[in-house]
Amino acid sequence: MHFLRTFLFHALVAIAASSVPLSAASAADNLAVVTARVPCATLLATAIEDIGGSGSRITRASEAADRQGITSCIVEGTLAPSIGFRIALPTRTWTQRYLQIGCGGLCGNIAGMVGAADGCVPLNAGGFVQGATDMGHQGMSGDFGRDAQKRIDFAYRAQHLTAVLARKLIRAYYGQPQAYAYFTGCSDGGREALIAAQRYPEDFDGIIAGAAAMSFTTQNGLYHAWQARSNTGPDGKAILVASRLPLLHKAVLDQCDALDGQKDGLISEPRNCHFDPASIQCAAGQTDTSACLSAQEADAVRKFYAGPIDAETGVKLTLGGPLPGSELNWAGVFVPMSADQSFASTMIAESAMPVLYDNSLPQIAKVADVRFNADTFKRLAGVHALYDATNPDLSRFVQAGRKLILWHGLGDPHISPLTTIAYHEALQQRFGDAALQSFERLYLLPGVAHCSGGEGPSQIDLLTPMLEWVEQGKAPGAIIASQADPAKANSFGQPGSPTGSGPDAGPPRGMNPPPAMAAVSGVKSPVQSRPVFPYPQLPRYSGKGDANQASSQIAGPAQYLGSTPAWIGSNYFTPDSYR
Template sequence: MNLEEKSVGGSQSHPPEPVKVPSAPDGGALAWLHVFFGHMVFFNTLGMTNSYGVFEQYYTETLGHSPSNVAWIGGIQFFLLFGTGVVSGRATDAGYFRDHFFGIFLTQAVCFGLGSGLVFTPGISVTSSYFKHRRTLAMGIVAAGGATGGMVYPAVTSTLLSNSHVGFGGTMRVLGLIMLVTHIPSVIGYRPYVPPHPAPLIDWSAFREKSFLFFTASMSFTFWGLYMAFFYLGTFAREKIALTGSLNLVIVLNGVGVIGRMVPNLIAHRFIGTNNMNIFCNIVCFVCIYCWMAVRNAPGLYVWTVIYGIFAGAAQALFPTMATHQTTDPQKVGTRTGMVFTVVSFFCLTAPAIEGVLIEIDGNQYTGAQAFAGTSVALGVVFLVLNHDLTYHLPGHIFTICLRLYSRCDGEEYICLDLYGRATIPKDLGDSAPGGCKKCRQDTVDLFTPYIDHYPVGKRIIPPLMFLNGSNILAGCWLYMLAFARADYCSPSYLSSTISIPENGVIESISASTVTNYTYSSSQSIDFCNVTVTYTHPGWNDTIHITLWLPPRSNWNGRFQGTGGGGWAGDSGVGPLAEGVASGYSTAETDTGHDPDLTTSTSWYLTAEGKLNIPLFEDYASIAYNDLAVVGKLLSKKYYGKEPVYSYWNGCSTGGRQGLVLAQNYPTAFNGIYAGSPAINFPQLSVAVYWPQFAMNSLNHYPPSCVLDYFTDAVTAACDDLDGVKDGVIAALPLCHFDAYTLVNRTVICNGTSITITEQDAEIVYKSWQGARRPDGSFLWYGVNPGSNLNVDTGTTCTGSVTNCTGSPFPIGPDWIQHWVLDDPDFDIMSMTWSQYSEIFAKSVSEYESIIGSNNPDLSAFKNAGGKIVHWHGSADYLIPTGGSINYYRRVLAIDPNVADFYRFFLAPGVGHCGGGNGAVPTNPFEAVVSWVENNTVPVVLPASNANSTRNLCLYPLVSVYNGGDTSLASSFSCQPHW
């Protein structure tokens, strides 16, 4: 049977008999028992829904969904909670409440929102039917259930979700059990006081009543913004002020609502009327929401939560109370209440998603969403004000009317004041006048008169605030928005509040300034917040600077990027910073505590006492990079209001070593690491880089660069086509067995001078390719590969003639040996013997391997953290021999045969140090890391190119084999185990 059929009750030939409505008992055990039932309905419906902030935080943190997507879950809960009211409210009036309550209860276990909606509105209308004069008080107690439930459910939910033995499924079962137990009394005892009666599903006459329309519009706008805090307070606390106990805020927000649901109802009931109290509470609410924009710390947020929780709780409690007053006919209470709730439900459906989208498009700032919520509640106030009788606009008018009625009521027995403070003279009350009506000629009116809220007759009363017209309220909204929306986030005072430095670091200063129209390239300029953090580690006598460039919120891609340095420099200048910002990253670099000279440590290798500056060296070796990661992510979170979703390292050479040492020593610092041509095995490398110079010093022979180039050209010509392709690149290095001594006695023309290649020339080239050796010929370290530029490690400088040359070493070699290994800047490195060289090599490794070796092959912690590494090295690297990278990767592989699951190494044939050379250079290895981390796009090959061709770099130890076709296209090659 449908609702309409039950309403007409069978025959339609005769109009139905009017249903006699009994007077509400307005008290007694059964009536107050129904108040308890209603309280538990609110406990399980609105209390649970008000707790959605816990789920919002859980879904965004654990499942990684965006706030706008997750918000639809809570929005639909509210939509179904309120939206089913038009059906459930009408069904209650028609007598369906008792028959289907238990079925409705079972339904809510399947679909909480729908089940709650089918229980919520009937719970209001049934409870209110037992009261008339005390309805406001009773409904305040009922509404307090939303607060008690809002305390219990967040605490239980958070506790259980954090317990790995319970999990999400177990949590839901426990919550369902709580609802089952607490609903049993209501299921057994709930009975509507008003008998069933015929009526349409919708009372269309309500839409012709100004007060009903204004009230419905008011509540729609109010609840469009009111619930933002219940959804987003937890995430705001965690993201904006790094508050770890954000759950407590949700409990406090709901807990103080007990006060808000009880005390304002009582005050409204006894003194100023429900509508006036609602106006006052909603004004406080929208002002609070705008003030929320200015909250910057945990104590302030707790104070704000208490104030807002009280008045938001009052607004929620007064809503159903006023909804039941939208008709004087008790038989229409359920219908009218359900109609209001249904309209409001559509606003509740969209509000969380709109606010979530506003947060996202504002770079995870909450200002836009807060402005939306505050303005919505303000509009609700406008319609509440309009809901007053327009004849009572200004202070004193109600007093005048009441006094006039008081003096003219000689022929009437009673004078009454209604919900809105309007004085009326009722007819035929006799001795059955309600408590809100008093006999004429009485000087006072009882202040405690349930149901009919009133003002004392014959005394000056509080006006209904109609002077707060809509234009003034909206103007105030925009003033609040302008006051708080322009907060200077790019300022030291704002950014400094959340920074902490590892290793007990202490901040010395922070600078921050907005930079606009910075020229990044000829066709692009960028804007950013330029932040510099200066700090020290107490007792280390270091002063380190971290520079962070933050793109505008609208341009931020949600990621943080750390960039590396080169040589002795911890950073690479502003270029990588600008490139990162142009790509949407918040980007940081560190000077590691010393000047940015690439080639010498003279200015900082000693302390003020003349001792080796080991603490500062440790900063350079590893510590400063973790500091950068911590500070960069904290500042990004503070500036954008949200922690970076992903963090990446981007570096080559020293930067590549920095990336690998982060994976080894700080496995959770970055999600992905790009390491190009890394200067790992630093103690070995820094001595080995001087090996060619030592060879020349030993022979006292320094070939000019043109001779060295002749050897490079010769070996390239001999070994170029071993891979089947003539492209000026030695790709098949293992097959290249070129003998440098075959070039002895060849003639080379250098700047017009004819030079004959000698055995000494060949020996120097041979030793450069061979790498450092002990006096007995045993291996110390790798040399550069044949085909590499020999004019760096084996560099010479000629004066006047190509036959008058001296050694020109790469500066880090002698700097390392004299300063760090020997602590003797006056050591005569030119006269060093082979035995001394071997001893220096051994001392370098023994003293510094643990500090800066950067070659720990155990990456299990980084792997377990979900990290990914892309590492490539050019086979023609003239500064850092490829052998070091190959050796390291093989050692990692020996520990973990599945290393390719998280760490991929690629050789780039013919490519020099971090680029250059005749080979194909990786086009965007950094983006390969990003795609691997975020999309699980495993880099099977690494796309590369040069001016004339494209290639796919193969995962080591695979090699690129020519299959036929155009040799300039990568598609003509495939990765195979061997040539």
């Protein structure tokens, strides 16, 4: 029976993949343009206390042009107590769609760019009203976590109220409601996307969730602390530094690059790669370590891959660490450029501590204070139902006809792709293969780092396939991923239409590795474009043309049919943990 279910699932994936051309440019631009019915300034008087409560108000309603020259009515203000929002309503180009943009890290600023939408024609033509929120606080500090209301606003309230507000402003400005609403976000924006699907399925017709920090509690409370501690020697300095990563990465590729049938500098199915850093460990007493890892370095690498583990019981405290093939992307995250530098992982973990822990108990304020055991996990479990977005019960979402696209870079050093795969598996178990095909797709991008960048092609358009799925009933198949042009990409590596500009438009500090690592590695992938098929299907070379171009790749079979490993929080991916 299991074999039959697996066969049928793969057959359905193959059919879906072949039903859509390998193109990111087939725009679902079939809705009439609607122009503004009232002057922009009149929106300043719109009452919004019915949405956010006493003290909610609009502080700005004025026209401005974005970088593409699209003029919009920019509406800004506050939903009580302190949720900042920004809604951009095109004056003459609106095609009856609304797009809400998630923000990364601990948020604290208005998201400025739409990711995973490269080449989306309706977006670039100003066809969307766009909205975003700072999630109820300003700045990257986690100090807001000491306020119970701000915790709720960050967890789920801010994005929901922003969606409600956008609907009201759209009606007021255009004299009619939107035809369709969408949400897209990566990192914590991916968590926000899944929160919307799980808690507020009425808000959006289509949701795109990238590299979602869906297991927020363990991700920020254990994963980053473990990565930083694993790379800290007795002298308090880093054990492994960035200059050593090309050596490690090359060894991983030498062993595993060809496992997917193509030797191209990318590992398409890293779960089949069982690399042991002992294979490049220096011999005892060896003084020249330029071509090998010291025993201490190899041990740190081993711990990175494994992720947090309870030393006493051997139980996994998260799903795991970064996957083989991601090594260059560790630079600047938990592997600093020099031994004396601090870790971004330390900053991430310590910033989140006020958000995660019960303020009535003794505080865990430093990475050095974290104990990797079941007691710490249980303490974090107190806010699991508040922040996490791993509930697979999307019954209301499915009944409403909504659509969900999940995506993740397989070279992500911040959030293990195993988390997204585990959520897909939980949905599969909850709904069954056939029903899952009706509303969800998962795309995994080889070599791609956190939300963008890395060695693999990271420039993608998932928004156009989502429009076609929601509005035309055309289920997405393969998408094309291309190498990004650094000169044209924003800080998440994705061109797009901004709702804002300036320093607050990018992701939080430390969210992406230094771009120089790929350049100095000597093993950068030559792949220029590649089709990415719905999971678990992989591409393979057709035998004709340039293997580094998408046009020479066709659908191949899945190569890994296992499931994600058991860990202490496996029940988190069930509805029961939210009751």
